[in-house]
Each structure stands twice: as C-alpha cells, then as structure tokens.
C-alpha cells in the first residue's frame with residue numbers, strides 16, 4: 001500500500017459513534033474474540049498484534065476490501081490496545097509495490113479499515129497508532145529500495161524531503177565537506193565507489209523541549225555492502241545487502257515519528273552513508289586510516305566497514321554533548337548467529353537506568369534487546385602492530401569486538417544496537433512482514449515517549 005494513499009485507506013478518526021455501531025449489521029460478519037490472550041511471559045499487547053495480523057491476512061486472502069474493527073472494551077480499559085490495533089493494521093497491510101509494473105494486480109484487497117470504540121480518547125489513540133505504523137513503513141520503504149536508486153546522495157535527499165514533510169531540520173554534508181572535516185573512516189569506505197558519500201544531520205527541536213542535552217541517534221547508512229575488496233562470498237550473503245542502511249532508515253523513521261507525534265524532546269539524527277565496493281581505488285586490507293577523531297585504524301577486512309563510518313559519526317556526536325547516544329546498525333553476522341531475527345544485540349556503557357528504559361521499550365513493542373558485555377579485555381583483540389586499533393577482532397565474540405571498536409569513539413552515555421538479524425527478514429514473520437521491517441523505529445519512539 002503506497003503511503004500517499006493511506007489516508008484514504010485507513011479511517012483513523014471514526015471513534016465513539018454509538019449510533020453507527022448500533023445500526024451496524026453484524027450478520028455476515030466474522031466476530032473475533034481475543035480470549036485468553038496473554039500467555040505467561042508474553043505481553044498481551046503482542047498477542048493482540050498477532051491476532052490483528054491474522055485478521056488482516058485472512059481479510060486479504062478472502063479478497064475483502066473493507067474491515068471494521070469494533071473494540072468492545074470498557075471506558076479507558078483498551079487505551080493502549082487501540083493504538084496497537086491501528087499500528088498493526090498499517091504494518092500488516094504494508095506492501096512495497098514501487099517496481100510492480102501493474103501494482104493493482106498485486107495490491108492487497110483490503111482498502112479501508114475503520115476502528116470503532118466507545119473510548120473517549122479513541123480518535124487520538126488510533127491516530128497515534130496509525131502514525132507510528134506509517135513512519136515504520138517509511139523505514140521499510142527505504143530498506144526495500146535497491147541501491148541503483150537509493151544511493152548515498154538519494155538517501156540524503158529522501159531525508160531532506162521527509163524533513164519538510166514531518167517538520168524536522170536537515171543538513172547534508174557533501175563529499176567536499178566530509179573531506180574538509182577529515183572523516184577518514186567514511187571516506188575510506190567510499191574510496192571504491194564511483195558515487196560520493198553523504199553525512200546527514202537531522203534535528204527535531206520543539207519549543208520547550210524537556211531535555212537540555214539532546215538525544216543523539218546514529219544510523220549505519222551503508223546503502224550497499226559488497227564487502228569491498230574483502231568481497232563477500234558467493235551464496236546469498238550479498239544479495240540482500242541493500243538492507244545495510246537499515247540503521248539509517250530507523251533513525252530517519254524515528255525523526256519522522258518525532259515530528260508526527262510532536263514529541264517534546266530534542267533529538268538529533270546522524271547518518272553517515274556510502275556504498276562499500278571493490279572499485280579501482282578501494283581501501284585495502286593493510287591500509288592505515290586516520291579517522292575523524294585522529295585515531296589510526298589498520299584495516300584488515302574491508303567488509304568490517306560499518307564500524308569505520310559509525311566511528312566518525314560517533315566521534316562527531318561528541319560536539320552535541322548528548323544526554324544519551326544510541327546507534328543502530330546491521331553491524332555483524334555474529335549478532336544474527338547469536339540472537340537470530342528475534343532479538344537486537346545491545347551493548348552499552350550507559351547507566352543501568354538508561355539501559356533498563358530502553359529494554360522496557362523493547363519488551364513493550366516486542367523488539368527485544370539482549371545485552372552483551374563490553375568487558376575491557378575484549379579490546380585486546382583490537383590491538384594492531386602498527387596503528388592504534390585494527391578494524392577486526394578475530395572469530396571470537398564478533399559482535400562484542402565490533403561494539404568495543406565503536407566504544408573507543410564515544411565519551412558520553414551510549415547504547416549500541418546491532419540489528420543485523422531483525423532488520424531484514426527472508427520470510428514473513430507476522431506483522432513484521434518479509435524484507436525490510438523498520439526495526440528500531442517503534443522501539444525508539446516508545447523509548448522517547450516514555451523518556
């Protein structure tokens with residue numbers, strides 16, 4: 001479903017309309033009751049989402065075009081549910097049809113969903129859910145877009161466009177500016193590409209923001225990862241690497257959400273972007289690169305490129321004196337091995353309180369975080385003979401040594417989220433769908449809303 005049409009497709013403010021509900025003919029309608037939801041250890045909200053997803057799926061299978069959901073809970077009781085229902089409707093009915101010659105042939109039959117409730121605040125809740133769902137699909141669209149169209153420059157252009165639409169400021173550094181700033185990591189990864197890198201800065205700063213120091217979000221924007229000269233092996237390890245900018249997509253989607261929900265917090269988003277290719281001038285194993293903060297890095301694998309560009313962005317983030325910085329990156333295959341598609345590997349030097357807030361958000365939206373340690377001994381694996389650091393740490397603890405590498409470039413409370421597993425799905429998993437999932441958007445929005 002194209003975003004432009006969503007407003008027509010999903011009715012978002014049909015709340016409290018008793019007459020309507022009374023006159024509604026329930027014959028020939030399928031009534032679904034969510035009874036016994038909430039298995040042990042499983043939040044009811046997730047059961048509800050999966051239930052809604054099942055209904056949306058069925059509705060499309062049956063070629064039905066119109067769905068009415070009547071929430072029968074008592075006043076105030078279903079407040080959170082209404083938002084979840086609306087959000088899941090948007091997520092479940094999402095399709096990426098940009099490249100279907102005749103999209104109508106493939107389009108879901110479900111065109112309009114109305115949500116009825118006797119709850120007073122229903123209209124707002126449904127609208128909020130509609131918005132968080134919609135900005136998640138913006139991230140999905142970006143992830144699903146191939147690199148032939150979504151170059152680093154185009155990613156920055158999209159951010160600019162979305163900034164205008166959702167009301168946040170966007171500044172884009174071009175290659176010249178990146179060179180003058182000496183962002184050595186981003187430039188090195190870009191050496192093998194015929195196309196220039198970009199560094200995008202987004203800012204949402206509402207009047208009377210509750211936080212004095214900003215929340216900084218950093219997203220890995222590798223618009224395609226071939227591995228560079230350390231080329232990825234044949235098989236299927238490269239074919240979905242258009243998704244290596246899913247961290248960037250999550251940050252952009254979150255900024256959109258902050259604008260859409262008018263969140264009362266000062267937020268900054270940083271997206272370093274380039275493709276990683278083995279072109280003529282590509283950076284090579286053995287090269288020593290001087291990074292933005294002056295650290296020298298011996299490159300021993302050009303496929304460990306995410307940390308090279310993130311290091312510059314994390315060092316750049318110091319100038320904002322952030323209250324907390326959260327980076328999101330499809331950083332390591334080891335994270336996929338460790339937690340699969342169900343979890344996000346988290347590493348952090350922040351306080352227990354800050355970490356717990358994010359973990360709570362993760363459980364609420366069901367983008368669950370698994371914390372890995374950043375014990376100091378792991379840094380020994382990054383010792384280089386000739387430079388300050390090397391960019392790989394060997395076979396053991398691959399996600400952690402990547403995290404240790406990033407930590408070197410921070411001097412503020414920081415949380416690293418390795419979303420390599422859940423960012424892109426090779427088979428549908430409920431309302432998260434197939435391909436780009438928009439992982440991170442709902443997590444960050446929930447975290448910031450409850451900050």
Ligand code: BES
Nearest residue numbers: 301303304306330331332333334392420
């Ligand atoms: N983009 C990949 C990580 C990745 C793998 C994301 C699978 C999603 C699914 C990253 O740039 C990479 O290639 N990492 C290497 C690091 C290694 C060379 C130290 C990896 O994980 O193999």
Ligand code: ZN
Nearest residue numbers: 225303304305
């Ligand atoms: Zn790589």
Ligand code: ZN
Nearest residue numbers: 222225244306
């Ligand atoms: Zn990568």
